[in-house]
Amino acid sequence: MLNKNPxxxxxxxxxxxxxxxxxxxxxxxxxxxxxxxPIELPKAVNPAxxxxxxxxxxxxxxxxxxxxxxxxxxxxxxxxSDNLKTSIGHNWQKGPINSPTVLNSSLNMAQFWDGRAEDLxxxxxGPIANPGEMAFTxxxxxxxxxxxxxxxxxxKQVFGxxxxxxxxxxxxxxxxxxxxxxxxxxxxxWLKGDMKAINDQELRGYQLFKSAGCVACHNGPNxxxxxxxxxxxxxxxxxxxPAEGRYAVTKNDAERFNFKVPTLRNVELTYPYFHDGAxxxxxxxxxxxxxxxxGKTFSTQENADIVAFLKTLxxxxxxxxxxxxxPSSDTTQRPRPFD
Amino acid sequence: MLNKNPxxxxxxxxxxxxxxxxxxxxxxxxxxxxxxxPIELPKAVNPAxxxxxxxxxxxxxxxxxxxxxxxxxxxxxxxxSDNLKTSIGHNWQKGPINSPTVLNSSLNMAQFWDGRAEDLxxxxxGPIANPGEMAFTxxxxxxxxxxxxxxxxxxKQVFGxxxxxxxxxxxxxxxxxxxxxxxxxxxxxWLKGDMKAINDQELRGYQLFKSAGCVACHNGPNxxxxxxxxxxxxxxxxxxxPAEGRYAVTKNDAERFNFKVPTLRNVELTYPYFHDGAxxxxxxxxxxxxxxxxGKTFSTQENADIVAFLKTLxxxxxxxxxxxxxPSSDTTQRPRPFD
Numbered sequence: 001m002l003n004k005n006p007x008x009x010x011x012x013x014x015x016x017x018x019x020x021x022x023x024x025x026x027x028x029x030x031x032x033x034x035x036x037x038p039i040e041l042p043k044a045v046n047p048a049x050x051x052x053x054x055x056x057x058x059x060x061x062x063x064x065x066x067x068x069x070x071x072x073x074x075x076x077x078x079x080x081s082d083n084l085k086t087s088i089g090h091n092w093q094k095g096p097i098n099s100p101t102v103l104n105s106s107l108n109m110a111q112f113w114d115g116r117a118e119d120l121x122x123x124x125x126g127p128i129a130n131p132g133e134m135a136f137t138x139x140x141x142x143x144x145x146x147x148x149x150x151x152x153x154x155x156k157q158v159f160g161x162x163x164x165x166x167x168x169x170x171x172x173x174x175x176x177x178x179x180x181x182x183x184x185x186x187x188x189x190w191l192k193g194d195m196k197a198i199n200d201q202e203l204r205g206y207q208l209f210k211s212a213g214c215v216a217c218h219n220g221p222n223x224x225x226x227x228x229x230x231x232x233x234x235x236x237x238x239x240x241x242p243a244e245g246r247y248a249v250t251k252n253d254a255e256r257f258n259f260k261v262p263t264l265r266n267v268e269l270t271y272p273y274f275h276d277g278a279x280x281x282x283x284x285x286x287x288x289x290x291x292x293x294x295g296k297t298f299s300t301q302e303n304a305d306i307v308a309f310l311k312t313l314x315x316x317x318x319x320x321x322x323x324x325x326x327p328s329s330d331t332t333q334r335p336r337p338f339d
Numbered sequence: 340m341l342n343k344n345p346x347x348x349x350x351x352x353x354x355x356x357x358x359x360x361x362x363x364x365x366x367x368x369x370x371x372x373x374x375x376x377p378i379e380l381p382k383a384v385n386p387a388x389x390x391x392x393x394x395x396x397x398x399x400x401x402x403x404x405x406x407x408x409x410x411x412x413x414x415x416x417x418x419x420s421d422n423l424k425t426s427i428g429h430n431w432q433k434g435p436i437n438s439p440t441v442l443n444s445s446l447n448m449a450q451f452w453d454g455r456a457e458d459l460x461x462x463x464x465g466p467i468a469n470p471g472e473m474a475f476t477x478x479x480x481x482x483x484x485x486x487x488x489x490x491x492x493x494x495k496q497v498f499g500x501x502x503x504x505x506x507x508x509x510x511x512x513x514x515x516x517x518x519x520x521x522x523x524x525x526x527x528x529w530l531k532g533d534m535k536a537i538n539d540q541e542l543r544g545y546q547l548f549k550s551a552g553c554v555a556c557h558n559g560p561n562x563x564x565x566x567x568x569x570x571x572x573x574x575x576x577x578x579x580x581p582a583e584g585r586y587a588v589t590k591n592d593a594e595r596f597n598f599k600v601p602t603l604r605n606v607e608l609t610y611p612y613f614h615d616g617a618x619x620x621x622x623x624x625x626x627x628x629x630x631x632x633x634g635k636t637f638s639t640q641e642n643a644d645i646v647a648f649l650k651t652l653x654x655x656x657x658x659x660x661x662x663x664x665x666p667s668s669d670t671t672q673r674p675r676p677f678d
Binding site: 058059060067072075077078079083084092268281317319323328330337338 | 433663
């Protein structure tokens with residue numbers, strides 16, 4: 001399912017493929033034929049790497065100001081997002097795009113809205129060096145870490161080597177991110193056979209979600225993250241956000257305004273919606289998606305049913321004990337947020 | 340010891356008073372006559388209030404931008420401070436003063452560097468409404484909370500009433516802050532009779548800390564927080580920071596540049612030092628304090644001994660499980676960080 005070029009695959013073939021592969025992989029659970037699969041906790045994360053990665057995740061010293069950490073825009077108290085239309089970067093710069101959730105992001109075929117990073121490791125280096133986000137450089141970030149004896153010792157212990165470069169930094173951050181899985185949503189319980197886990201309205205919403213065609217793109221265990229799709233397939237999407245989507249990566253005109261389909265897991269927590277953050281509420285997001293992607297106008301009741309279903313996708317949030325960061329040493333370069 | 344006007348008490352009488360009261364209160368521990376007492380975990384915090392307060396502590400929706408929370412400037416991963424010279428406020432405004440640690444702050448006789456808040460409850464309302472910090476209003480903060488059913492229910496459960504005002508908000512935040520005590524530093528172990536808990540250099544440093552006179556102001560369980568003192572007692576302090584200290588509150592000329600003596604607990608983690616954040620390292624802070632407060636120039640060895648002692652004051656940091664914040668409802672006013 002991690003097809004790197006799904007936009008080249010005819011839509012219906014892709015959907016049918018996802019369904020049948022899912023049925024095959026899932027063995028024989030209660031609902032093996034559903035186009036959505038339960039999410040499971042990751043099995044193979046290196047715990048020492050993830051623990052180091054957690055420190056880095058929360059460490060604002062990876063930014064030029066000493067004020068912005070990964071968690072600033074992917075806040076684990078708020079569904080792994082910042083709940084802002086677009087994010088706030090260094091020197092209060094207005095970010096270009098809505099911050100996607102980090103939760104379950106390891107299940108996406110690629111990272112960023114335009115998929116320009118192949119995986120979490122590649123993604124993790126981006127914001128650190130982006131002048132509009134953390135505004136640092138990889139070199140200065142690594143210098144900072146190397147100046148702190150506790151970090152040096154922990155990198156050595158975790159990676160079994162004295163090498164401390166941006167590769168180890170992003171590997172550790174990615175390992176932490178791989179732990180950020182949200183299992184056991186009520187919908188997962190239903191998928192696994194607990195008929196009482198969702199109510200009649202939520203079930204109606206799911207049935208409509210399938211029959212109306214939402215599931216064509218929002219499928220798989222992450223209900224998304226498996227394809228790029230055009231924003232405004234049936235009707236043009238009106239926005240003043242200049243993002244061009246997949247085109248920015250491929251320079252292929254056919255992929256203009258193609259964005260990675262976002263996950264719907266925990267969507268109750270990750271407002272506002274769309275790459276431009278224009279939809280404040282789930283009701284509005286469902287309405288817009290129906291019209292511009294499917295050519296459908298949902299009735300008030302239908303909209304409410306789908307929203308009710310979407311709220312069953314809120315899983316158990318990661319239980320994160322706040323790390324205690326190793327203090328800077330006398331030789332650590334001090335942040336200069338106002339220079 | 341919570342004398343509200345300690346600056347009116349002659350210095351030596353105050354110090355002797357602190358020692359004898361401490362000896363009295365402490366029963367008969369191993370070192371009852373020391374001017375510093377071990378720090379103990381609080382006994383009487385209301386756990387439900389503190390749990391609600393923890394959510395509020397981490398909730399950036401208490402700021403106008405939706406980006407700044409209490410934890411932004413009093414980061415519990417970094418000794419309860421932001422490790423910046425002065426803090427970053429709404430719209431990247433440069434703060435006027437160094438962010439004091441929240442750790443053990445319930446032990447201070449008053450809050451803020453100039454003591455303008457009597458207690459943690461009074462303090463907690465300050466940054467929310469300060470145009471240079473969170474830049475919100477109490478009314479809008481309360482409106483936000485009232486628009487979120489989970490918050491409304493939790494306030495009702497915790498306070499046993501439908502009343503949800505800034506008073507309940509600050510009461511809950513203060514209850515959480517009261518849990519942020521850092522017991523069992525190596526120095527506390529030594530105070531309680533474990534002779535091996537600190538080494539010879541650290542003990543020399545403590546002895547010099549006492550004999551040189553540091554302890555005249557940095558005493559009690561929090562090694563500070565018990566008096567206002569003039570910054571630059573013997574020699575004027577050179578700074579371009581315009582803060583006037585206690586004078587700003589009392590308009591009494593004699594209290595110009597009088598600041599609350601900061602705690603030295605966890606001082607290894609709470610750099611940079613002084614109200615203007617001008618001292619990047621403990622070595623520099625000790626040197627400056629010796630000269631301008633005591634008229635003493637410590638030798639390199641003496642300075643290193645005192646710094647070694649100060650590092651024994653790092654206690655067990657609070658183990659904080661990151662709260663999951665209740666999501667905004669459809670009627671919650673959205674933050675407008677760039678308006």
